[in-house]
Structure formats: structure tokens, C-alpha cells
Amino acid sequence: MAGHRTGGGLDPAAFIRANTHVRSVAGVPEIRIHTAHAASGLWRLAGIEDRSSPYWAYAWAGGLALARYFLEEPGRVAGRRLLDLGCGSGLVGIAAARAGAAVVMAADTDANAIAALNVNAALNGVEITAIHGDIIGRLPPAVDLVAVGDLFYEHGLGRRVSAFLDRCLAAGIAVLVGDPYRAFLPRHRLRLVAEYRVADFGTAGSDVPAGVFAWQAEERGRLKKEGWPTNRLSGRFQPARQRKRMVGNVLRPVLCQLLDLR
Structure with a gap:
């Protein structure tokens, strides 16, 4: 994504660095990311009139749980190739890299999220291969583990993600899901591995329970x-x-x- 600019001619990486605060992540203080504040104006990157900050400007509960899990249980990821699906600002992939993952890939459909990922990876001194685009309709890449943080917030997306994760299982790829028990989480497909109380986007800083789950094949x-x-x-x-x-x-x-x- 080097050289990517918005329709308004803004350089997303430069804009993010100039208009955010670098903060340690609540609950994952080992990692620092560029965080939105009231005057960030990150909405300008999207070129729309909605002045709320984009989803990738915040750490979500599912990603926080996965990041915490990787740092506390580095043996789960050390030496393995990992895909951070729906990476946002890159928190999960950064945690995996810090925990010793051999290769980290991170995918998102938003070019500005990819810019934030690259900025945050550099800030934390880790290397992550960024993938811009919708990859869940494709065959999974050559990895050992897929990490999915907070992608079950909408029914249609949840169904598409589930189909992709099933293709991952069929290819012999392990899958971990981080989620604060959102409405469209397919709980019958999950085995709880760990649970944390973490902050969540939109909860005014109050903690919520968020699980790390192993994705399992359909019971039948x-x-x-x-x-x-x-x-x-x-x-x-x-x-x-x-x-x-x-x-x-x-x-x-x-x-x-x-x-x-x-």
C-alpha cells in the first residue's frame, strides 16, 4: 500500500501519524498503537461527511482478547504462520509477531486500515505482510493459524466468514476467534479456550467478557x-x-x- 492516497489527495499513513496519539493499548500495555482522539478528523480519509472515527481507529474486545492470549500463551503462535483476518489497526497481528510468529499476514478491506496497520507495525518494531481486499471468498493463504477478531457483528458477514473458516479447517489450518459474545457469533461452532475482561468499542470504557475460541467443524x-x-x-x-x-x-x-x- 506504499504511496496510496485518498480521493482528496491525503497520504493516509502521514495523516494517521500526524492526527492521532500514540497510546499503550488498555489491557495489552506491551503494545502501542496510534489512537483516535476528538480532534483527529480521521473521517476525512474516507472522504465522507460522517464525522465519526472509523472502526479501525479503536481496539475492539475480540481483538484485545486474542492479543492478550497470544502474549500470555506464546507457544500457541511461536514459529507458526498466522493470518489476522479483518485486521483493523493491526493489534492481533502485532501481538502474534511479538509472541514469536514466524510469518504474520494481515488482511482488511479498508485501505486506510491497511495504512494504520503498517504505521502501527513499524511503531512496534514488527514485520507484517499487509493484504488489502476481501479475501474471504477465496481459498485461504498458506498459513498455520487464522485469527479472527470481532467479525460476527452482522449476520451476512458472519455467514461468509464462517464459510471461509470452514475452508481453513478443510485445508488443515487452525482457527482462533476472539469475540465478546456478539449476537451473530455461532457459538455451536466454538470451543472456549480463554476468557478475559476487556474494554470494548462503544462501551465508554467499561469492561466486557470476551472469549478466545477454537473454531470447530459442524457437529454432524x-x-x-x-x-x-x-x-x-x-x-x-x-x-x-x-x-x-x-x-x-x-x-x-x-x-x-x-x-x-x-
Whole structure:
């Protein structure tokens, strides 16, 4: 994204450096990022009249939880290739790099978020490969781990992200999701790994619980793969041996009556 400029001719990286404050991240003080303030005027980068600061100007709860987890459990990411999906300002990818990830890629659809990512990565002395664009409709890149912070805030996006994460699992890529239990989080697909109380965007600084979850395959597909066939009547999954015993219990009285053995 070197040399990228907005429609108004602004250099996003230079504008971000000049119009934000460098602050340690609440709950993740090891990392500093360029943070919006009341007079930042970051809305000018988007070239629209909405004067609220963009989403990437803040640390969101899911990203905070993932960043905290990587720094506290560096063995989960050290030496691995990681993709930070929907990276925003780069907090999760920076934490992964600080924790010893061999390669960190970070993707976002907003060119200004990519500019913020690059500025923040340089500030923290880490190298991150930035990917600008919507990659969730594609095959996953060659990584070992995908980290997803706060991408289940909208139903349609959540469905697309879920499909991408399933392609990651099919390719043998592990997936971690950070989220403060938002409405469209598919909880039935998740296994809780860790939980933190962190600040969240839009909560006026009050802490909320946010989980780090391992993304899991659909229950039906996973259980069938493990040899647990479906009970068609109840919809439950049972091992083959248990199903045979149930069939025997149903048929035995009928056979006894036919053979007059009771």
C-alpha cells in the first residue's frame, strides 16, 4: 500500500501519524498503537461527511482478547504462520509477531486500515505482510493459524466468514476467534479456550467478557467422520454399537412372540 492516497489527495499513513496519539493499548500495555482522539478528523480519509472515527481507529474486545492470549500463551503462535483476518489497526497481528510468529499476514478491506496497520507495525518494531481486499471468498493463504477478531457483528458477514473458516479447517489450518459474545457469533461452532475482561468499542470504557475460541467443524460432519451415525428419529448421534443394541431391544420381543418362546 506504499504511496496510496485518498480521493482528496491525503497520504493516509502521514495523516494517521500526524492526527492521532500514540497510546499503550488498555489491557495489552506491551503494545502501542496510534489512537483516535476528538480532534483527529480521521473521517476525512474516507472522504465522507460522517464525522465519526472509523472502526479501525479503536481496539475492539475480540481483538484485545486474542492479543492478550497470544502474549500470555506464546507457544500457541511461536514459529507458526498466522493470518489476522479483518485486521483493523493491526493489534492481533502485532501481538502474534511479538509472541514469536514466524510469518504474520494481515488482511482488511479498508485501505486506510491497511495504512494504520503498517504505521502501527513499524511503531512496534514488527514485520507484517499487509493484504488489502476481501479475501474471504477465496481459498485461504498458506498459513498455520487464522485469527479472527470481532467479525460476527452482522449476520451476512458472519455467514461468509464462517464459510471461509470452514475452508481453513478443510485445508488443515487452525482457527482462533476472539469475540465478546456478539449476537451473530455461532457459538455451536466454538470451543472456549480463554476468557478475559476487556474494554470494548462503544462501551465508554467499561469492561466486557470476551472469549478466545477454537473454531470447530459442524457437529454432524465431525461426528459422522468419527463413526457416530445419526439416529434418524431423534436427530441425535450414537455409536454403531449402541444403535445395534437399540435395534435388538426393539426386535427381540417381536421375535419371541412369533416363535412363542416367552
